[in-house]
Amino acid sequence: xxxxxxxxxxxxxxxxxxxxxxxxxxxxxxxxxxxxxxxxxxxxxxxxxxxxxxxxxxxxxxxxxxxxxxxxxxxxxxxxxxxxxxxxxxxxxxxxxxxxxxxxxxxxxxxxxxxxxxxxxxxxxxxxxxxxxxxxxxxxxxxxxxxxxxxxxxxxxxxxxxxxxxxxxxxxxxxxxxxx
Numbered sequence: 001x002x003x004x005x006x007x008x009x010x011x012x013x014x015x016x017x018x019x020x021x022x023x024x025x026x027x028x029x030x031x032x033x034x035x036x037x038x039x040x041x042x043x044x045x046x047x048x049x050x051x052x053x054x055x056x057x058x059x060x061x062x063x064x065x066x067x068x069x070x071x072x073x074x075x076x077x078x079x080x081x082x083x084x085x086x087x088x089x090x091x092x093x094x095x096x097x098x099x100x101x102x103x104x105x106x107x108x109x110x111x112x113x114x115x116x117x118x119x120x121x122x123x124x125x126x127x128x129x130x131x132x133x134x135x136x137x138x139x140x141x142x143x144x145x146x147x148x149x150x151x152x153x154x155x156x157x158x159x160x161x162x163x164x165x166x167x168x169x170x171x172x173x174x175x176x177x178x179x180x
Contacts, residue, residue, distance in 0.1 A: 002046040002057070009040045017059065019044060028059035029080075031069075031087035035061060049073075049080055056080070065092050068129065075124045077117055086110045099125050102159040143171050149178055 005028070007021035017033050019026045019042070028044055036042060044059035045066040058080065060066040065087060072083035086095060089110055098106035099122055107118035144154045154174070161173040 002048050004043050004045045005059075006043045007041070009036045009038055009042060012036055012038060017044075019059075026057060028057045029084070030059045031065070031084045058084070060087075062092070068092055068095065071125055071129055072121065075121050077120055082110075082112045082117070085112055096129050099129065100127065101155055102126060103161075105160065106162065139167060140170050140174065144174060144178070147175075153178060 005019055005021055005026055007019040007026070009017050010020045010025060011018035012033050014033060016027055016029045017036050019028055028046070030036075030044075045061070045063050047058045047060070047066055047070055049056045049058055058066075058069060060069060069080075069083050069087060072078050072086060073080055086107075094106070097103075102122050104115055104118045104122065107113055107121060108115055113121075140158065141151070141154050144157070145151075149157075157174040157177040158170075160177050161170055
């Protein structure tokens with residue numbers, strides 16, 4: 001098992017990078033290979049994925065991103081390709097927040113993730129990865145609590161809004177849901 005690899009980026013392709021470490025080039029599949037530059041000295045957090053016909057290294061910029069990948073591939077019906085698609089187009093904290101608030105709409109925006117897959121992700125992971133929740137969630141919740149709403153109402157409203165918007169717009173949209 002590998003925790004991370006340090007080395008120099010020697011190749012950047014659409015789906016992977018090649019990291020040279022002590023004369024060995026490791027092909028590492030990443031959610032967004034264009035985060036890396038040629039000849040960049042990096043530390044990539046690794047998940048070694050082994051199945052009958054697959055032996056791949058997946059690389060991530062942070063432990064949090066790697067751990068979310070591992071959590072996602074533990075969900076029935078979500079494989080490495082789907083997990084990479086989710087991580088390549090979204091921000092880790094926002095994905096975790098969407099899972100914790102049951103926001104199916106946010107999760108279905110990713111390629112290959114339909115309503116059933118999104119619901120399965122939420123069912124399997126909700127509350128299990130909250131220690132690294134979306135930074136603004138407490139601010140949004142506090143603002144809505146100060147207006148007299150309880151946690152159940154707030155979570156229901158937040159599951160129906162786009163959490164990728166700025167803080168003020170999230171609050172405005174959540175209020176729109178709560179008033180209805």
